[in-house]
Amino acid sequence: MARLSERPARRRIEKAVRTNQPPMTFRRRWRYYYFRLVRLRGTPEAIARGLAVGAFAGMFPVMGFQIIFGVLLAILVRGNKIVAAAATWISNPLTYFPLFAFNFQIGQWLLRTDHLSFAQLENIRDLRQLLHLSGGFLATLFGGCLLMGTLAAVLSYVGGRWIIARLRRRHKKRRRQRRLKRSEKAGG
Numbered sequence: 001m002a003r004l005s006e007r008p009a010r011r012r013i014e015k016a017v018r019t020n021q022p023p024m025t026f027r028r029r030w031r032y033y034y035f036r037l038v039r040l041r042g043t044p045e046a047i048a049r050g051l052a053v054g055a056f057a058g059m060f061p062v063m064g065f066q067i068i069f070g071v072l073l074a075i076l077v078r079g080n081k082i083v084a085a086a087a088t089w090i091s092n093p094l095t096y097f098p099l100f101a102f103n104f105q106i107g108q109w110l111l112r113t114d115h116l117s118f119a120q121l122e123n124i125r126d127l128r129q130l131l132h133l134s135g136g137f138l139a140t141l142f143g144g145c146l147l148m149g150t151l152a153a154v155l156s157y158v159g160g161r162w163i164i165a166r167l168r169r170r171h172k173k174r175r176r177q178r179r180l181k182r183s184e185k186a187g188g
Contacts, residue, residue, distance in 0.1 A: 037164070038171045042080050048161035049079030052153040054087025059149035061100050061141065066091065090152065100141065107144025 024032075040047055057070035066088040074084035091099050108114060113136055 034167075038167050040080065040083070040164075044161050044164040044168065046078060047080045047083050047164050048157045049077045050074045050081060050083035051079075051087050051160040052157035053077055053079055054084035055090050055156040056149040056153040057084070058088040058090035059099070059103065059152055060145045061091075061096075061103075063096070087156065100145075103144035103148050104141050105144065106147055107140035107142070110147060111140055111143050113140045 042050075053073035053076075054070040057066050057073060060066065060069065062069060067085045070084040070088040071081050073079075074081045
């Protein structure tokens, strides 16, 4: 027999299965994320700082530690930690190789290390082999990541701050208009 505390949860699950509700539409999902963004706690500046440090951390090839790196940076700059963690997904398993190859090319241009090749990574099977690569290779990769991470951080801060402030103003304006319409209907 199920414990008393499990019964309400079980009933909700059974009801959801019985009703066979259709999946969420694209428009409804879009509205859901819009409202989550508009209702984020913090000032637009703090949210933008979180976005910026998350984009910065996402540009570095420290897979598995990008979220931790982004959240630690968000703590340092007093940015939104949730947004920082989400923004690290600028690099994900689908974009790792193209993003880091591009960053490596930028590092080559920046440090003038044309003798190195990103194709050297094809033979890497574990972390130890990666560490045995020449320091020049890692310096080239991290130099490109630093430049591109800084650029991503600046652009995401400026753009994020503008978008968040604009969305919040628009949301407030719509709420005010809805309240006015309700008060007009009630009063008139």
